[in-house]
Amino acid sequence: MSTLQIVWLRRDLRMKDQPALHAAAQAGPVIPVFVYDEERGGDHAYGAASKWWLHHSLESFGRSLGKRRAKLVLRKGDAPQVLAAIAAQTGAAAIHAMRHYEPWWKEAEDELRDALGDECELCLYDGNYLLPPGSVTTNSGDPYKIYTPFSKAMLDRMPPRDPLPEPETIHSPDDWPDSDDLEDWDLLPTKPDWAGGIRDFWEVGEDAAHDRLDWWAGEVEKYDDGRNLPSVDHTSRLSSHLHWGEISPATVWHRLKDKRSDGWKTFAKEVIWRDYTQNVIDQFPDYPRESYRDYDERTLWRNPKAGHLIAEDLECWQRGMTGYPVVDAGMRQLWKTGWMHNRVRMICASFLVKHLLIDWRYGERWYWDCLVDADYGNNGVNWQWISGTGVDSNMFSRIMAPLTQSEKFDAGDYIREYVPELADMDDYCIHDPPDDRRGDYPVKMIAHKEARERALEAYRASKD
Structure with missing residues (x-):
């Protein structure tokens, strides 16, 4: 006789190529559970934009289950305790879950295993990355720290496993545990509702992810040239769907793997980068919190908590009021849409840490x-790369010039879209408007040459 199975959902909200759901559906009646464990991430609890996406992704996944006459059980609280209580209440034989590599989720998996004891089995599966983090190693068996050799080793092992189909049948239990109402979690902004731009920019859910991939399959050949042009924005915008597990990387890889373009080869390395960042946090769990390299932080950084002028500088960057049009366009796009073009992410990040x-x-x-695609590994690794503090990072002395970057990558129309004060500016001036033509748009916070010299001097002092 089949026995009751629980599927613990986190960032894996999909029906297709979902190994935990697939295994549970084959074993018996299934109770899918999402626990909103608000406190577990600590200083990396869900951000405001992530909460918006999570609400709509849960709605979408719940509708998909409803078509199978199944339900999504929602609970709020400590995930191991909540899941262990549901298992005890229902007599579930097993809890199935996808592995997650954020340190708080690895800790939760250990706590759940202890809480279940011998009464209920915890079954963990890989599938949110091309290969399980930690499984790609050097000849000596050590995990890679540097991206380039890691990428080469990954490519030698591609393609990944074949994606699993959506379960043919999901049997329901005779009785369902109580469930929270998603609206009661207050994940969506209301006072004020600042998410209008995000709603206009995104379609959320598994169907939207597959629609996006279908579109991208016809466009990926242009990626090698177009990925650096924010005015064109020839990027996949699959990052949010991948982050929330609405589509698996194996599905993306197999959909595109027969392409022969330079665009696909470049995009493949970006998908591998996603695996690389998880390998980094698997080795260094606090990587998004602590610099990898040694230096005198008090000498290098200007602390916003140390004075109101530095705090005002940080706020100007956050609001997109630095006086550098491409930086301000990026920061305003981030606030409006919950996303930012990758080239501009680097420009904006470099400006904060070096200018x-x-x-x-x-x-x-x-x-x-x-960010709606805010990822613990990706975000932390990317910031340490740009700041020169990471295990594999850009040299601090390589300081991006925002004005040069803006002109080189033809960001004029991008600036016009997100910095309306400059919408009437011609191509000759828009990257660096003269002070007498800026109107209400602010002058530069600091000149590039002055910022570069100050940054290099601070870096030298931090190494003495």
């Missing part, structure tokens, strides 16, 4: 709160 000399962690937390 303003503000600790990269302030930027990491701002992106964490504002």
Whole structure:
């Protein structure tokens, strides 16, 4: 006789290629459970934009289950305790879950296993990444720290396993546990409702993810040239769907793997980068919180808590009021849409840590709160790369010039869209408007040459 199975859902809200759901559906009646464990992430609890996406992703997944006459059980609280209580109440034989590599989720998995004891089995599955983090190692068996050799080793093992189909049948239990009402979690902003731009920019859910992939399959060949042009925005925008598990990376890889373009080869490395960042946090769990390299942080960074002028500099960057049009366009796009073009993410991040000399962690937390694709590994690794503090990072002395970057990558129309004060500016001036033509748009917070010299001097002092 089949026995009751629980599926513990986190960032894996899909029906197709969902190994935990697939295994549970084959074993017996299924109770899918999502626990809103608000406190577990600590300083990396769900950001505001992530809460918006989570609400709509749960709605979408719940509708998908409803078509199978199944339900999504929602609970709020400590995930191991909640799941263990549901298992005891229902007599479930097993809890099935996808592995997650954020340190708080690894801890929760251990706590749940202890709480279940011998009464209920915890079954963990891989599938949110191309290969399980930690499984790609050097010849000596050590995990890779540097991206380039990691990427080469990954490519040698591609393609990943074949994606699993959506379960043919999901049997329901005779009785369902009580469930919270999603609206009661207050994940959506109301006073004020600042999410209008995000709603206009995104479609959320598994169907939207597959629609996006279908579109991208016809466009990926242009990625190698178009990925750096924010005015064109020739990017996949699959990052949010991948982060929330609305589509698996194996599905993406197999959909595109027969392409022969340079665009696909470049995009494949971006998908591998996602695996790389998880390997980093698997080795260094506090990586998005602590710099990897040694230096005198008090000498290098200007601390916003140390004075109101530095705090005002941080706020100007957050609001997109730095006087550098491409930086301000990026920061305003982030606030409006919950997303930012990848090239501009780097420009904006570099500006904070090198032009303003503000600790990269302030930027990491701002992106964490504002991005709908805010990912613990990706966000932390990217910030340590740009700040020169990471295990594999850009040299601090390589300081991006925002004005040069803006002109080189033809960001004029991008600026016009997100900095309306400059919408009438011609191509000759828009990247660096003369002071007498800026109107209400602010002058530069600091000149590039002055910022560069200040940053290099601070870096030298931090290494003495």
